[in-house]
Amino acid sequence: xxxxxxxxLPNIDVYKSYIDRIYQSNQLTNNGPLVKELExxxxxxxGVKNVILVxxxxxxxxxxxxxxxxxxxxxxxPFSFIATASSxxxxxxxxxxxDIKPDDLTLDPKRLENIPAKDIEAIIPVxxxxxxxxxxxxxxIAESKGxxxxxxxxxxxxxxxxxKSILEYGDASTISFHATKLFHTVEGGAIVTNDxxxxxxxxxxxxxxxxxxxxxxxxxxxxxxxxxxxxGLAMLTEIDSVIDRRKRLIETxxxxxxxxxxxxxxxxxxxxxxxxxxxDEKLLIKAVKKLESKNIYARRYFYPSLDQLPIFRSLEYCxxxxxxxxxxxxxxxxxxxxxxxxxxxxxxxx
Ligand SMILES: *Cc1c(COP(=O)(O)O)cnc(C)c1O
Numbered sequence: 001x002x003x004x005x006x007x008x009l010p011n012i013d014v015y016k017s018y019i020d021r022i023y024q025s026n027q028l029t030n031n032g033p034l035v036k037e038l039e040x041x042x043x044x045x046x047g048v049k050n051v052i053l054v055x056x057x058x059x060x061x062x063x064x065x066x067x068x069x070x071x072x073x074x075x076x077x078p079f080s081f082i083a084t085a086s087s088x089x090x091x092x093x094x095x096x097x098x099d100i101k102p103d104d105l106t107l108d109p110k111r112l113e114n115i116p117a118k119d120i121e122a123i124i125p126v127x128x129x130x131x132x133x134x135x136x137x138x139x140x141i142a143e144s145k146g147x148x149x150x151x152x153x154x155x156x157x158x159x160x161x162x163x164k165s166i167l168e169y170g171d172a173s174t175i176s177f178h179a180t181k182l183f184h185t186v187e188g189g190a191i192v193t194n195d196x197x198x199x200x201x202x203x204x205x206x207x208x209x210x211x212x213x214x215x216x217x218x219x220x221x222x223x224x225x226x227x228x229x230x231x232g233l234a235m236l237t238e239i240d241s242v243i244d245r246r247k248r249l250i251e252t253x254x255x256x257x258x259x260x261x262x263x264x265x266x267x268x269x270x271x272x273x274x275x276x277x278x279x280d281e282k283l284l285i286k287a288v289k290k291l292e293s294k295n296i297y298a299r300r301y302f303y304p305s306l307d308q309l310p311i312f313r314s315l316e317y318c319x320x321x322x323x324x325x326x327x328x329x330x331x332x333x334x335x336x337x338x339x340x341x342x343x344x345x346x347x348x349x350x
Pocket of ligand 1: 056057058059080081083084126152154155176177178188189
């Protein structure tokens with residue numbers, strides 16, 4: 001059986017050595033030593049000022065909305081995982097869907113130009129599949145309109161833009177460390193920001209609103225535990241080879257890709273996904289069935305476009321996103337996959 005992805009499990013002895021430290025410290029959660037160590041290591045890896053670890057990527061989004069005081073209406077992309085938009089609705093913020101660019105499938109900033117400044121409070125673009133958004137144009141428009149920008153960087157572990165970590169841009173970025181993501185802590189995520197005051201506020205919000213023992217904000221509980229941080233620290237010792245392996249598999253996929261198919265991945269992919277575009281939905285469904293008959297499970301990711309969901313259908317229709325969603329398929333990608341598996345999968349596609 002070949003699934004679309006398999007979580008990477010790091011060397012068990014390395015993992016145990018971190019668990020041993022939890023048994024010694026007897027601290028299981030509440031900003032413990034392993035959470036602090038993982039934050040420091042990620043900060044150094046990306047060259048950013050603040051990494052605040054949280055319980056998952058969805059809470060990372062919810063907390064940053066609160067920290068930035070968003071409450072009314074926010075523009076986002078419909079070509080994403082449901083959590084990008086549902087986290088807004090969950091906080092009683094109305095999502096406004098903005099269509100995507102047909103080449104890299106990220107939010108099309110040209111479509112923001114005609115939105116009156118007071119209609120929305122912020123933009124939540126997504127670096128989908130690790131493709132960097134058109135950050136420069138987004139920042140210019142947001143600045144001229146006075147909008148906040150939060151990048152949903154759930155897929156963008158280790159991505160760079162103009163020579164630095166993509167997590168440097170905007171007011172903040174959020175990332176997910178769910179088991180199915182490139183780098184994981186079983187469940188987990190982070191908020192990244194270079195704004196010190198915002199970071200202080202976020203640290204308070206994820207811990208019931210406590211700052212230095214005093215409650216001065218309405219907070220929630222979004223802390224990462226020491227057990228989750230232990231998995232992250234063990235993962236970190238192997239992540240470079242995991243990424244190398246996945247990038248090599250993507251190269252094999254691209255090298256042997258049938259001429260009918262294209263990939264929306266742009267050049268500097270981070271190894272997080274391998275999406276392909278079929279000429280139409282019929283051919284995609286045919287390929288999915290053929291793969292399933294051989295016990296291979298690709299995934300229609302992302303499908304449907306979020307503007308097509310009944311829960312959001314009253315909102316604007318995004319034609320490009322809807323069409324792309326109907327013909328995009330993510331092919332299996334994980335470090336144990338072999339080059340021969342990849343070639344076999346490709347033979348079944350057309
Ligand atoms: C996975 C994902 C999330 C949610 O992260 P969780 O850690 O699973 O809560 C949010 N946005 C995008 C784009 C994702 O892929």
